[in-house]
Amino acid sequence: MAKQGRSTVVPRLRFPEFRKATKWAETTLGSEATFQKGRGISKAEIDPKGNRLCIRYGELYTRYGEVIREVFSRTNAPESGLLLSCKNDVIVPASGETKDDIATASCVLLDDVALGSDLNVIRTRHNGVFLSYFLNGPKRREVAKVAQGDTVVHLYSSQLGQLPIAFPEKGEQQKIADCLTALDEVIAAYGQRVAGLMTYKRGLMQQLFPREGETIPRLRFPEFRNDPEWKEVKAGTLFANRSERGEDALPIYSVTMTDGLVKRTSLDRRIDDLAEAAGNKKVLRHDIAYNMMRMWQGACGVARVDCMVSPAYVVLAPKMGVRSDFYGYLFKLPQMLRLFTAHSRGLTEDRLRLYYQGFSSIPLPQPDVREQRQIADFLSALDTRIAIESDKLDALKTHKQGLMQQLFPSPEVV
Numbered sequence: 001m002a003k004q005g006r007s008t009v010v011p012r013l014r015f016p017e018f019r020k021a022t023k024w025a026e027t028t029l030g031s032e033a034t035f036q037k038g039r040g041i042s043k044a045e046i047d048p049k050g051n052r053l054c055i056r057y058g059e060l061y062t063r064y065g066e067v068i069r070e071v072f073s074r075t076n077a078p079e080s081g082l083l084l085s086c087k088n089d090v091i092v093p094a095s096g097e098t099k100d101d102i103a104t105a106s107c108v109l110l111d112d113v114a115l116g117s118d119l120n121v122i123r124t125r126h127n128g129v130f131l132s133y134f135l136n137g138p139k140r141r142e143v144a145k146v147a148q149g150d151t152v153v154h155l156y157s158s159q160l161g162q163l164p165i166a167f168p169e170k171g172e173q174q175k176i177a178d179c180l181t182a183l184d185e186v187i188a189a190y191g192q193r194v195a196g197l198m199t200y201k202r203g204l205m206q207q208l209f210p211r212e213g214e215t216i217p218r219l220r221f222p223e224f225r226n227d228p229e230w231k232e233v234k235a236g237t238l239f240a241n242r243s244e245r246g247e248d249a250l251p252i253y254s255v256t257m258t259d260g261l262v263k264r265t266s267l268d269r270r271i272d273d274l275a276e277a278a279g280n281k282k283v284l285r286h287d288i289a290y291n292m293m294r295m296w297q298g299a300c301g302v303a304r305v306d307c308m309v310s311p312a313y314v315v316l317a318p319k320m321g322v323r324s325d326f327y328g329y330l331f332k333l334p335q336m337l338r339l340f341t342a343h344s345r346g347l348t349e350d351r352l353r354l355y356y357q358g359f360s361s362i363p364l365p366q367p368d369v370r371e372q373r374q375i376a377d378f379l380s381a382l383d384t385r386i387a388i389e390s391d392k393l394d395a396l397k398t399h400k401q402g403l404m405q406q407l408f409p410s411p412e413v414v
Contacts, residue, residue, distance in 0.1 A: 013406035030161025038119030050074030137404035236360030239316035246280035246308030261301025
């Protein structure tokens, strides 16, 4: 029941069994919790064979979500200097690089875990899993708003204590926590599926293309197993340098490291794009465009439509017997990136440039065009499956965010 003198609120979405239950009691976090500060565990004190499980604040950004059931780090730091967790503790970083990052909460469901410095530790009689979802959802902006600093952002327990918040009865807290935890388990399963497919693709590519110094791949499709070794030719015999000027009617594309050659939105276009428009290069469908300054990192893509790119790109026009999508995959392999680096010009890493002249002298494998097509089509089908699973994962994450906005009262009323 809500305490006398406190206002009450209600979320937009409640489970059927709680629709006639008491409204959520509005209060402050400081009225419902006590706060402690984690104690120092340096990076040097992390020991895989340590006798004490531990959590350092940086791991909240990289290894943990709203619920911590398993801890990955250990330490042998002196016991007398440690703060140990109580099951149901909610931990929030006390410092970080940005205000958005610092608004990150996790509930520790284990006793006696050492909690490192730069962690705010929230102890409450309420459901800690419920509270961590609440802080990471509708309350995230409010937590970020009270943090202080620019270069280094700090969040103090006194600021967290003043945070307005509302709690339902414990049964409803548990129901919400269980619902979101179950959804997170589905999200994690899809995430593992996507990661597994990407790992499978990377391993497969290492076998479908010859290793460094070899001329036959470890894995060939049955119809090519009796074919001769792949011949090696200079890149200039496979790709011409397309230097035609772009046309105003063509869209401007650029390369991303994850999606290849993609259309730039109007928001991406800067003033210098307009000034250099006359120097933009034409790209025809099936050409490969690469960024001269980042080709050694794999910044290239196969054009799916006619378009144009900035003068910072080299446009490769495939010659007879060349499948661009096959070479698009080849160019992402680690051994190819090392070759691109070796043929780039520049005194320092940030000034490396791979001009067409340097690219044209690089030795490249050239299997029969039928085998090129088979490999490219197979990897493309795998990419399609990865994209489908990734879209499902993104949809689940979006669903979770929308659900959290409805299962908790909106910030405007709390």
